[in-house]
Amino acid sequence: MEQRIFGIETEFGIRYSMTGMGQLGPEEAARKLFRPVVEWGRSSNVFLENGSRLYLDVGSHPEYATAECADLTDLVRQDKAGERLFEKLADQAEEALNRQGLEGKLYLFKNNADSAGNSFGSHENYLLSRKAEFSRLVRFLVPFLVSRQLVVGAGRVHPSGPPQINGAPESGQPSYSFSQRADYVWEAASSATTRSRPLINTRDEPHADAAQYRRLHVIVGDSNMSETTTLARAGMTDLILRMIEDRQGLDDLELANTGQALRTLSHDLTGRTTVELKDGRKMSGLDLQRLYLDAAVSYTDQQGAPRPETEYVLDLWGRTLDAIETQDTSAIDTEIDWAIKKKLLDRTAEKLDADYSHPRIAQVDLAYHDIKQNRGVFYLLQAKGLARRWVSEESVTRAETVPPETRAALRGRFIAAARAAGLDYTVDWVHFKINQQIALSHSCQDPFATEDAEVEKSIRAMQDATRRDQRAMPPLI
């Protein structure tokens, strides 16, 4: 596909750390976090004026799903805007709890695993043409997704070594893996999201005209703090999808055992341990990623770079593979999450004269993912110029309220008009409805549409009503 819609859903980890006695569990903390959201939208599942969705399911992982983006840089901005919104909500909730006498600090972590062994996700959404044969697409994409973690993993400390991999006994040697999520994903594709979690969720919910489109739901990725790593994650995947869709330049690299390969590659920082392919070949993480990168480079040489970000994405991809090959991360250690974090962990271990089993190392690992900008370790590094930015903070601030130029723009204007008019509305990715007013209710099946005469008519009608009756509803934050 020439054009594509992208979206990232992020589930956050939450923890309230009490200063004094007492406890506040994550579920209660999450409910507190969502109190202003529920007041604002009368639900813990709301769509905002920037086109995104804020959501608290049962359990304790607040979720932000970016609006539909047609542009990779917009995706990075919208993803960061979600962090900023939750950062403000966390500050408000923390103040409220402190006022209640429950003194403490509220932490939100953009990571994928907690100390109790639970994993939570960062899901990527890619619009596909319905014409592409889905099972073939999945077969070609899976080995890419399995090895992609060498480049875009968020990195994870294992104080007592990797969890049991492939039946082998635990080594007990403290270690570091490329990925957070790889230990929790077991099979290539299925419609399950919790038990025996797949890399790709095949539930067919296109949020678009189903005759024309499909939505690919990739649930194997790590949440990224680094803007450049987020960009690489979606940018690399977009390129590989293009090649698969065009039936160009890719070998069939189907793996003998997907779940096993995912874990083996995640825990092998040398990139050289091999995994078996269905046809009996053996390939390492570096072998696989080199094949994909080479194919992507010749594809773009022939076809031209499809996006303004492509050149940088390919360059960063190549530098990361070189860094693993030479075991020298100095050329990527401000741009790739696992390397940015590892550099700091190595320095910390050196200062402590300890290895990765030291409790301080696990603390720094977690603190890297703290989204509070004046406390989180990633943000402290970023402030010192040790984590490269891809977008300006002004553009992130703007993305908190301004939707990208896709259907999200229509949704945003619809929500703004309905709220200003004080009307009850129900909105999702496709539907924009004013409750009990069919004339003002629409379905928008084209995720690229920034204009729609019927929706505009309703928006104008609501704006006229507002002018007659000034009852604006207050903003969320």
Ligand SMILES: Nc1ncnc2c1ncn2[C@@H]1O[C@H](COP(=O)(O)OP(=O)(O)OP(=O)(O)O)[C@@H](O)[C@H]1O
């Ligand atoms: N047609 C589309 N193609 C690709 N992505 C889309 C499309 N429409 C919406 N999206 C993106 O898909 C994501 C949907 O997020 P959401 O959390 O609602 O996922 P879900 O899989 O539908 O539901 P849930 O998380 O409740 O299981 C958003 O990031 C959104 O921007």
Ligand SMILES: [Mg+2]
């Ligand atoms: Mg979701």
